[in-house]
Amino acid sequence: MEPTSSSSSLRWKILRKALLRRSDSESQAGINRITRKATKGFNLIPCEVVDSPPESDNSREACVCYTIPIPSSPKLYLTQRVDNCSDLNDFEISNRYNIDNTGLVCQWPSEEVLAYFCKSQPDRFRGKKVIELGSGYGLAGLVIAAATEASEVVISDGNPQVVNYIKRNIESNSMAFSSTSVKAMELHWNQPDLSEFTNTFDLIVASDCTFFKEFHNQLARIIKMLLKAKEPSEALFFSPKRGDSLEMFLKEIEDIGLHYVLTENYDAQVWECHETLVKGDESWPNYEKNHCYPLLIQITNHH
Template sequence: MEKKTDVKVSTLRWKILRQALLRHPCPPNPDGQTQMGIKHISRRASHGFNLIPSRLLDEPQTNNCLGSGDARVCYTLPVHGAPQLFLSQRVDNHAHLSDFEICNRYNIDNTGLICNWPSEEVLAYYCLSHRDLFRSKKVIELGSGYGLAGFVIAAVTEASEVVISDGNPQVVNYTESNIAINSGAFGNTVVKSMMLHWNQEETFNIANTFDVIVASDCTFFKDFHKDLAHVIKLLLSNAGSSEAILVSPKRGDSLDLFLEIVKENGQHFSVTENYDAEIWKRHERLMNEDKDSWPSYEKDHCYPLLIRITL
């Protein structure tokens, strides 16, 4: 009888969930084909678009194949004279029960702790390539995760102030630590961390404050669309040419539904597909000759569009 080699996608997704929840050591001889299948259907990308060189400085101690602990990642910004950035990040490949408790308590998701997502790297690179947009401006990053884009803006754009915000208190703790680690890289730019829920009422003290809002891949969860659109309108300054700069994949109808709410709120927006020559080149390479480096890469789910929102 011929050995069956195909594994159902649903089975592979359950294996991903099992790996995330269990801390048992991996079997000594895992099914290689199954592992390859998991890699293919998982949306998590280890390398992304490889726009900003990075290397792991501190290899965490691991007790099993799932990994544990924190590590420092060094980002070398591809701009002459730019400082290196050192970001401590959690490198667990499994979830903690406390993660779910915090998500339930604060009505948030846990994706910011998993890794620096590809859209965050794209946003950081775009900000790096358009530094003049931020000079002397007050900037806030929403849903920052580890905040690579916020740290890049703080380090190279001469912004007057950069606030790196997230609704997850665990993420904010990492941000505070990383601000201290990189304090010498910011020049005269004031850099702060902030715990910010998009639906919280206690935002009157920062309303009408920011010249530029940035965010990456924050339109995925449809339940948060109204709150995100609201907080963007609330935080943007009414003076001058303030704007929100978002990068986000379409992800089915998710982005379109978010933009419908933006329009209903009386805000204006533009969507650009090809907004940077280098980013577009990497995208085309992933779609064609470099498929093996990101097996699950699909334009709809992975390539971030540029959205600019004004009042």
């Protein structure tokens, strides 16, 4: 990313695109660096738009049915914004809380990869306390709650509008969670007092949370604060390199005393999708590894 392109200016370019629903050559390069959003992403979790929920007559919203690809195929129903449907109020709230607005823009491909990976590893989550950071509409957290027998799943975001969607989505899918406790939480990474949650989680999960460099230090700090200190615990992050942003985040991780392992090929199905897209696929015409393919980062307190 050029030094002159601040993350705030790129956020406003996303706003401009969402409001005007058109783009010009001057802004397109910057927008693509952030979004590069495919209509179907990696297409790992089948989904289809179903009718808008009865309680909503909001044309900006849709109910999307996700079918978890495991035996007996549990379905999750998520109310979310129609892609590219933002308004000025969204960005006023974003500025007021000093948060980015990307959780409202769409369901991001890295979130789908995170959800797919987690449902494939139920033993990793069984009986564990889990928190998802920067979760957007909460797909991964809901999949963990529905498919892994975790004891508790907290689905968090710093944007109060997004947290409202998470609460609705938890309520809509409550029958899918069996004995797992599931709750939404408004969580800002720079919150000074998190004593209630200090060293309480076995697992932290997150997707595509490392792009904005101004949040790196806060994110590293909150990972260290939330993970259990004396028992085995880990954070699973899925993030594309996106220029040097991931590299700079990993430096923050090391500086704060945490350790990480970076894995490129972590799932055969995801890797196969990636290789197909790299060769050229009309479902994701501007796919590019550095900006689109999420790497797996496993972060721990101990070597």
